């Protein structure tokens with residue numbers, strides 16, 4: 001399969017590297033010139049539980065340099081960069097190109113629908129983890145799963161092909177008719193833990209210091225899942241609450257990407273997580289005061305870090 005990956009940071013590089021290793025024709029598309037230059041010179045360094053190696057049979061280009069129309073375009077920018085990134089690859093989206101988003105947050109399908117018809121959009125969530133260790137070097141330890149569906153819910157042959165291609169690359173995947181349940185459950189998890197850690201400037205396990213931490217996180221989960229239900233989505237509240245409790249105990253020292261972005265002075269995905277929940281809550285008349293307060297606090301924190309005040 002000809003696969004282009006738009007946004008080849010941590011996740012895009014992991015997926016691209018593993019897919020190239022199984023013989024797919026992979027092109028990484030990114031605007032991080034240092035990352036592209038290292039990959040072009042030395043290959044992509046891929047460090048996973050199966051070893052530390054360099055993958056050389058892939059291309060790494062700026063979006064404007066790409067010319068080959070892919071069968072599948074996987075979008076792995078952060079959500080706030082999706083529209084600009086897609087606009088720069090319009091020339092690559094052919095009449096049979098499918099576009100897959102496994103990004104976190106809400107609103108990703110709407111962004112993709114600006115360049116490709118609904119029937120060629122695949123949407124899903126992934127629990128595979130990845131970190132960019134440096135230019136040209138991605139690290140991923142542990143395992144995850146991908147759950148996906150077509151955006152319009154119609155089962156098409158390409159869905160099964162993509163599930164097989166990803167699974168063959170070691171990225172365990174499954175088609176899931178209730179993909180929107182999976183999307184909202186992950187949004188609830190992220191809306192609770194990412195902003196709390198970001199506002200505290202502490203890793204996930206710090207939320208267990210006093211009982212107020214888990215209590216606040218679980219209140220946010222309840223708010224987000226109430227909005228999901230009001231939107232007609234079937235969600236498993238017990239599973240999400242258990243995952244949140246488990247993360248607070250088990251994810252020792254882990255700084256969520258939202259906190260990492262703030263620490264690096266980058267914008268965060270707050271608008272597509274808590275922000276999008278607040279918008280949907282207003283539409284359905286659901287009250288989400290804790291989710292909204294955290295959104296406001298993260299906006300404030302983000303404003304300080306991306307525009308530091310002079311003393």
Ligand code: NAD
Pocket residue numbers: 006007008009010011012029030031032063076077078079081084085086088102103104105126127128129130131132257269
């Ligand atoms: P990342 O910041 O490491 O990678 C994003 C990449 O997009 C960067 O390399 C950046 O240069 C590139 N980019 C930005 N604008 C671009 C443009 N206009 N054109 C091309 N490339 C552009 O982010 P990530 O951690 O890989 O996360 C990607 C998505 O996956 C996010 O929605 C995130 O929430 C989600 N996710 C991440 C993980 C994880 O463990 N990292 C796990 C599950 C889901």
